[in-house]
Amino acid sequence: MSEKKTTNIILFSGDYDKAMAAYIIANGAAAYDHDVTIFHTFWGLNALRKDEQIPVQKGFVEKMFSRMMPRGADKMALSKMNFAGFGPKMIKGVIKKHNAMTLPQLVEMAQEQDIKLVACTMTMDLLGLQKEELLDGVEYAGVAAYLADAENGNVNLFI
Amino acid sequence: MSEKKTTNIILFSGDYDKAMAAYIIANGAAAYDHDVTIFHTFWGLNALRKDEQIPVQKGFVEKMFSRMMPRGADKMALSKMNFAGFGPKMIKGVIKKHNAMTLPQLVEMAQEQDIKLVACTMTMDLLGLQKEELLDGVEYAGVAAYLADAENGNVNLFI
Amino acid sequence: MSEKKTTNIILFSGDYDKAMAAYIIANGAAAYDHDVTIFHTFWGLNALRKDEQIPVQKGFVEKMFSRMMPRGADKMALSKMNFAGFGPKMIKGVIKKHNAMTLPQLVEMAQEQDIKLVACTMTMDLLGLQKEELLDGVEYAGVAAYLADAENGNVNLFI
Numbered sequence: 135m136s137e138k139k140t141t142n143i144i145l146f147s148g149d150y151d152k153a154m155a156a157y158i159i160a161n162g163a164a165a166y167d168h169d170v171t172i173f174h175t176f177w178g179l180n181a182l183r184k185d186e187q188i189p190v191q192k193g194f195v196e197k198m199f200s201r202m203m204p205r206g207a208d209k210m211a212l213s214k215m216n217f218a219g220f221g222p223k224m225i226k227g228v229i230k231k232h233n234a235m236t237l238p239q240l241v242e243m244a245q246e247q248d249i250k251l252v253a254c255t256m257t258m259d260l261l262g263l264q265k266e267e268l269l270d271g272v273e274y275a276g277v278a279a280y281l282a283d284a285e286n287g288n289v290n291l292f293i
Numbered sequence: 294m295s296e297k298k299t300t301n302i303i304l305f306s307g308d309y310d311k312a313m314a315a316y317i318i319a320n321g322a323a324a325y326d327h328d329v330t331i332f333h334t335f336w337g338l339n340a341l342r343k344d345e346q347i348p349v350q351k352g353f354v355e356k357m358f359s360r361m362m363p364r365g366a367d368k369m370a371l372s373k374m375n376f377a378g379f380g381p382k383m384i385k386g387v388i389k390k391h392n393a394m395t396l397p398q399l400v401e402m403a404q405e406q407d408i409k410l411v412a413c414t415m416t417m418d419l420l421g422l423q424k425e426e427l428l429d430g431v432e433y434a435g436v437a438a439y440l441a442d443a444e445n446g447n448v449n450l451f452i
Numbered sequence: 453m454s455e456k457k458t459t460n461i462i463l464f465s466g467d468y469d470k471a472m473a474a475y476i477i478a479n480g481a482a483a484y485d486h487d488v489t490i491f492h493t494f495w496g497l498n499a500l501r502k503d504e505q506i507p508v509q510k511g512f513v514e515k516m517f518s519r520m521m522p523r524g525a526d527k528m529a530l531s532k533m534n535f536a537g538f539g540p541k542m543i544k545g546v547i548k549k550h551n552a553m554t555l556p557q558l559v560e561m562a563q564e565q566d567i568k569l570v571a572c573t574m575t576m577d578l579l580g581l582q583k584e585e586l587l588d589g590v591e592y593a594g595v596a597a598y599l600a601d602a603e604n605g606n607v608n609l610f611i
Contacts (some may be wrong), residue, residue: 139603144450146314148373151494155464155610158574162595168603176310177373193390195383202374214466214495215520224513228578231511256317260387277321285298285327285447288603291462291610292314292450303609305473307532335469336532352549354542361533415476419546436480444457444486444606451473451609 140169141289144280148177148204149213150222150237156293157240163289164247172244173280175254178293179261181207181241182253182268196262203261207237245271252279299328300448303439307336307363308372309381309396315452316399322448323406331403332439334413337452338420340366340400341412341427355421362420366396404430411438458487459607462598466495466522467531468540468555474611475558481607482565490562491598493572496611497579499525499559500571500586514580521579525555563589570597 141163145156156172164170174182185206192200204210212221229236235243244251252273258264265274284290300322304315315331323329333341344365351359363369371380388395394402403410411432417423424433443449459481463474474490482488492500503524510518522528530539547554553561562569570591576582583592602608 141599141603144314144318146311146452152464155462155493158595159462159599163599166596166599166603168599175314195386195390198383199387224516225578227513228517228580231513232577234574234578256393259391260384260393262387277317278325281300281318281322281325281327281448285300285325287448289599289605289608290448290450291608292452293464293610303473303477305470305611334473354546354549357542358546415552418550419543419552421546436476437484439477440459440481440484440486440607444459444484446607449607449609451611 138167138169139288140283140286141171142280142284142287143170143172144292145172145174145178145181146176147213147293148180148210150210150225151212151214152293153178153181153207153210154237154240157237157244159291160249161240161243161247164244164249168288171250171252171283173252173254173275175257176261177203179253179258179263179268180204180210181237182251182272183263184267184269185209188267190264190266192262199261200263207241210237241269297326297328298447299442299445300330301439301443301446302329302331303451304331304333304337304340305335306372306452307339307369309369310371310373310384311452312337312340312366312369313396313399316396316403318450319408320399320402320406323403323408327447330409330411330442332411332413332434334416335420336362338412338417338422338427339363339369340396341410341431342422343426343428344368347426349423349425351421358420359422366400369396400428456485456487457606458601458604459489460598460602460605461488461490462610463490463492463496463499464494465531465611466498466528468528469530469532469543470611471496471499471525471528472555472558475555475562477609478567479558479561479565482562482567486606489568489570489601491570491572491593493575494579495521497571497576497581497586498522498528499555500569500590501581502585502587503527506585508582508584510580517579518581525559528555559587
């Protein structure tokens with residue numbers, strides 16, 4: 135077991151603001167020299183979707199999920215005050231004004247900092263998401279892999 | 294203090310998908326030989342309700358809460374894309390298709406694996422839920438009992 | 453490093469019921485002799501707002517956020533069954549009936565128990581909240597300070 139501290143975040147939420155919080159904590163922990171993993175499950179998987187449409191074979195219900203869910207971090211909605219998409223524009227406006235980072239920039243920074251981005255294979259199955267639709271460099275695993283990391287973790291969060 | 298690792302989950306949410314995530318992690322941790330506790334509070338208590346109506350005496354507001362809240366795991370709504378109940382049908386459809394487990398099956402599995410299912414007595418009072426309305430085998434405790442478990446816990450999550 | 457156990461809660465949510473849960477756990481942990489910190493970020497900052505209007509200079513978008521967000525703990529909405537403000541009235545009714553504590557009372561108790569209430573400066577900037585608008589005695593810090601506390605924490609929760 136290494137002496138490095140570890141941070142393990144489960145990102146369940148598909149909200150822009152919650153995913154921002156997850157990635158800000160993760161990037162902070164990596165800068166703080168933690169080993170960091172973000173385990174994306176359910177709606178959190180959308181943060182890892184490529185923003186273009188990828189031609190893959192899907193069943194009917196899986197196709198419906200794919201269409202209704204946001205394609206990539208930039209298209210996610212706010213948990214509060216979404217106002218049919220106006221809220222995210224306000225947030226992105228203030229992010230720009232204050233020189234803060236957008237969610238896609240935070241995801242890119244996480245990859246540059248070697249944060250382990252994991253996609254939960256079981257929920258990918260349920261929602262009909264395929265590896266071709268997710269960002270390059272993502273790892274694929276299940277709840278056992280998460281627990282193996284988290285049981286020795288210092289900061290474990292469910293977001 | 295035993296050498297066994299422990300997982301302590303607070304289930305606050307009354308959403309079908311979030312409760313599924315909680316029970317999947319809990320069952321995984323139990324299979325991984327952790328001592329596992331799920332502490333149900335606020336809307337998370339609904340996952341423990343029996344699905345039939347139980348005749349108990351209640352005040353007016355408590356009766357309203359009881360009627361408006363889902364009676365049992367099977368009737369809970371999705372946190373996203375609920376679409377007036379169509380979302381849960383889609384999820385249950387894909388669960389069946391992929392031979393995954395429904396939430397009531399996950400709760401049953403948790404009981405078979407001796408996961409400690411705790412109902413928060415303080416919020417039961419607030420929402421007017423009585424022991425007769427909850428599943429057999431549930432334990433009753435407050436925040437002090439949760440903290441006694443969690444302060445030595447390995448994986449602590451709020452869902 | 454002290455031998456005292458520590459509880460570190462990130463309060464991201466602006467929901468009355470979730471903030472209640474956070475403050476109940478925090479007050480319980482303080483009574484249990486933990487060092488307790490609540491780190492308020494995003495909508496969770498609203499729990500720390502003073503309930504009167506404070507005259508401060510703001511940009512247009514920041515003014516909109518200020519107006520749309522609840523001014524203080526008492527005005528926050530429920531995560532479920534809010535029913536245009538009727539849900540919180542029901543909850544406050546049952547809180548009174550059962551001699552439980554309201555959210556503003558829980559915040560006050562936290563201050564009396566020396567729970568460290570921290571406001572996240574980065575999200576204050578984003579939402580245009582200024583120190584004059586928040587309760588006296590609040591501390592101001594960023595994600596690095598949170599991680600320094602949490603990496604040695606016993607109970608770390610994201611709410």
